[in-house]
Amino acid sequence: xxxxxxxxxxxxxxLAANAASLYMVFSYAPVEVQMGAVQKIFYYxxxxxxxxxxxxxxxxxxxALYLWREEALYDHLAHSAxxxxxxxxxxxxxxxxxxxxxxxxxxWVWEPRLTSFLILWLTYSAYxxxxxxxxxDARAAKIAAVVAIVxxxxxxxxxxxxxxxxxIVHPRKVVLEPAMRWTFFVGLVAVFLLAxxxxxxxxxxxxxxxxxxxxxxxx
Amino acid sequence: MIAQAxxxxxxxxxxxxxxxxxxxxxxxxxxxVVLLYGAYLFARWRRIR
Numbered sequence: 001x002x003x004x005x006x007x008x009x010x011x012x013x014x015l016a017a018n019a020a021s022l023y024m025v026f027s028y029a030p031v032e033v034q035m036g037a038v039q040k041i042f043y044y045x046x047x048x049x050x051x052x053x054x055x056x057x058x059x060x061x062x063x064a065l066y067l068w069r070e071e072a073l074y075d076h077l078a079h080s081a082x083x084x085x086x087x088x089x090x091x092x093x094x095x096x097x098x099x100x101x102x103x104x105x106x107x108w109v110w111e112p113r114l115t116s117f118l119i120l121w122l123t124y125s126a127y128x129x130x131x132x133x134x135x136x137d138a139r140a141a142k143i144a145a146v147v148a149i150v151x152x153x154x155x156x157x158x159x160x161x162x163x164x165x166x167x168i169v170h171p172r173k174v175v176l177e178p179a180m181r182w183t184f185f186v187g188l189v190a191v192f193l194l195a196x197x198x199x200x201x202x203x204x205x206x207x208x209x210x211x212x213x214x215x216x217x218x219x
Numbered sequence: 220m221i222a223q224a225x226x227x228x229x230x231x232x233x234x235x236x237x238x239x240x241x242x243x244x245x246x247x248x249x250x251x252v253v254l255l256y257g258a259y260l261f262a263r264w265r266r267i268r
Contacts, residue, residue, distance in 0.1 A: 022246075038238035041245040048249075087256045094248045102241035194253070201260055208267045 003204045010200055014193035021183075021190035029183040038102040041095050043183055047191035048091040053155055055085030055195060056124075060152035063145035072210060075141045079131065080203040082148055084195060086124045093121055104169055111168045112161040120158055123151040 025043045032039035062078035065071075096114070097107040108114065127147050134140030162170050176184060 025246075036238035038241040038245070040242050044246070044249050087252065091249055091252050094252060095245045098241050098245040098248060102238045198256070198260070201264075205260060205263050205267065209263070212267055 003200065003207075007197065007200050007204060010193060010197040014190070014197040017186070017190035017193045021187045024183040024186050028179060030177070030179055032180075035103040038099055041099040043187035044191060045092060045095045045099060046184070047188040048088045048095070050188065051191050051195045052085045052088035052092065053159070054192075055081045055088060055199065056120075056152055056155055059085060059148045063148040066145045067142060067149075070138070072141075075145065076203060076206045076210065078145060078148055080199055080206055082124060082127055084199045084202055086121070086128065087198070088191075088195060089117070089121045089124065092117065100169060106169075109168050111170075112165040113158065113167050113170050116154060116158045116161050120151070120154045123147075123154060127151060 021043065025040050029040060029043065031037050058081035059078045062074045062081060066074035066078055100109070101107045127144060130140070130144055130147060134143070161167070162172055
């Protein structure tokens with residue numbers, strides 16, 4: 001099946017799953033007793049964090065493959081994964097403080113999980129600045145691949161931050177009742193499908209741009 | 220007009236008596252980020268067509 005059809009299929013599934021997820025968040029999931037309605041941000045906040053881990057792993061993997069094989073395809077796959085991953089890091093960083101301010105009275109706390117996550121966002125922002133201000137040649141792509149590989153090492157630090165150093169605002173373990181668990185599961189599927197649709201669209205655009213540049217260079 | 224609409228939604232959400240205002244603000248922020256990125260992708264797609 002061509003890329004365009006996959007893209008249409010994924011977008012249709014993503015829209016349906018997100019509609020179902022939002023319905024469950026606002027109509028099905030119960031209100032948490034201590035934090036109130038704001039706790040429902042959890043159903044997009046946590047899946048966004050999980051999805052960004054996966055996308056950044058893909059950026060790491062394809063960057064390593066690019067350095068090994070030097071094929072432009074891997075560079076495009078890595079660049080697209082890093083960009084969509086960065087969008088999901090941004091989602092986590094935007095929803096977290098809104099939830100935190102309402103639940104704990106603080107927008108931001110300099111604790112290990114939040115600080116390492118902010119470092120992650122800054123590192124991938126540097127990756128895009130490098131892409132933006134370079135000429136887009138193979139040398140710049142190689143440097144970007146090294147940055148993506150090094151940047152990924154912050155992901156396990158973010159993930160293990162709570163068990164290594166503790167946390168003021170994040171619990172070590174989350175226990176959900178069945179209705180909350182189902183809502184979380186549907187939210188996870190919805191966010192995964194949205195990320196997949198964005199990733200495929202972004203990759204398709206990059207491939208088309210590269211093909212156009214090739215056509216202009218070799219008439 | 221868009222700025223006025225956004226300001227209205229933010230003020231309405233902030234003025235809600237319980238934590239529902241923050242909940243709507245959170246999901247509004249998710250929608251805004253995804254739509255902004257979608258618009259960026261759409262603009263790039265239009266350029267190559």
